[in-house]
Amino acid sequence: MPALIVLLAIIVALIVxxxxxxxxxxxxxxERFGGYHSTWGVGLHxxxxxxxxxxxxxxxxxxxxxxxxxxxxxxxxxTMQIDTVVYFQITDPKLFTYGxxxxxxxxxxxxxxxxxxxxGDLELDETLTSRDTVNTKMRSILDEATDPWGIKxxxxxLKNIIPPREIQNAMEKQMKAERExxxxxxxxxxxxxxxxxxxxGEKESAILKAEAVKQTAxxxxxxxxxxxxxxxxxxxxxxxxxxESNPSDAYVAIKALESFEKIADGKATKIIIPSKIQxxxxxxxxxxxxxxxxxx
Numbered sequence: 001m002p003a004l005i006v007l008l009a010i011i012v013a014l015i016v017x018x019x020x021x022x023x024x025x026x027x028x029x030x031e032r033f034g035g036y037h038s039t040w041g042v043g044l045h046x047x048x049x050x051x052x053x054x055x056x057x058x059x060x061x062x063x064x065x066x067x068x069x070x071x072x073x074x075x076x077x078x079t080m081q082i083d084t085v086v087y088f089q090i091t092d093p094k095l096f097t098y099g100x101x102x103x104x105x106x107x108x109x110x111x112x113x114x115x116x117x118x119x120g121d122l123e124l125d126e127t128l129t130s131r132d133t134v135n136t137k138m139r140s141i142l143d144e145a146t147d148p149w150g151i152k153x154x155x156x157x158l159k160n161i162i163p164p165r166e167i168q169n170a171m172e173k174q175m176k177a178e179r180e181x182x183x184x185x186x187x188x189x190x191x192x193x194x195x196x197x198x199x200x201g202e203k204e205s206a207i208l209k210a211e212a213v214k215q216t217a218x219x220x221x222x223x224x225x226x227x228x229x230x231x232x233x234x235x236x237x238x239x240x241x242x243x244e245s246n247p248s249d250a251y252v253a254i255k256a257l258e259s260f261e262k263i264a265d266g267k268a269t270k271i272i273i274p275s276k277i278q279x280x281x282x283x284x285x286x287x288x289x290x291x292x293x294x295x296x
């Protein structure tokens with residue numbers, strides 16, 4: 001009886017020991033009698049004692065590996081240091097387990113050789129300005145090469161591109177010269193715009209002054225015209241009134257003489273009096289003499 005209890009205890013212990021729970025984003029590769037048997041996904045599983053064994057526990061999450069700088073030579077024979085960052089994910093645990101020995105080392109070496117091949121076809125300036133192109137090419141090549149290993153390359157980034165010190169000094173001098181050139185261009189354009197704006201301001205000022213003089217002359221001319229019109233209107237009204245009153249020849253002669261008297265007050269030295277007015281003037285004088293005799 002005790003032996004039976006011991007046996008049952010051993011059986012229960014074996015069952016419990018062979019109950020396995022696979023966590024989220026993981027997979028277990030199971031071998032039976034030394035050969036691949038199955039792949040366990042997430043959940044509860046029972047392993048056959050002494051027959052099955054867990055060959056590899058695979059993490060299915062996306063992972064990032066930062067490889068150290070690699071010396072590469074450009075097409076124009078410039079040696080530089082470039083380090084890369086690779087984002088990858090295991091998609092097939094079986095292939096990852098049996099595909100290649102030491103997968104991380106394989107990916108690192110493959111990344112280094114691929115980087116050298118791509119940079120070797122580019123010159124220094126192209127390398128510095130073509131990061132996206134290099135990243136895309138490397139991802140495509142690495143993804144195709146690691147597919148038999150059950151690995152998918154999601155992204156490749158060139159982290160740092162470090163040219164030789166003398167190249168860095170030359171690039172800094174070039175950038176400084178470029179900045180100085182842009183500064184000189186901006187200053188020249190600013191001075192040019194300032195002169196243009198000043199000239200346009202002077203032009204607009206001259207136009208406004210000319211327009212003001214023009215408007216003043218127009219207003220003065222309009223004022224003179226209105227004054228002349230008013231005087232002529234007054235004269236016409238006066239003549240009209242005189243004509244309506246039917247003045248005598250004597251009155252007309254007197255008004256004419258008064259007009260010539262005003263003319264004589266000027267600088268004229270000779271005045272020609274029409275004969276008609278002279279006759280009327282004589283008549284006026286005769287009338288005055290008769291009126292004076294009557295008063296005596």
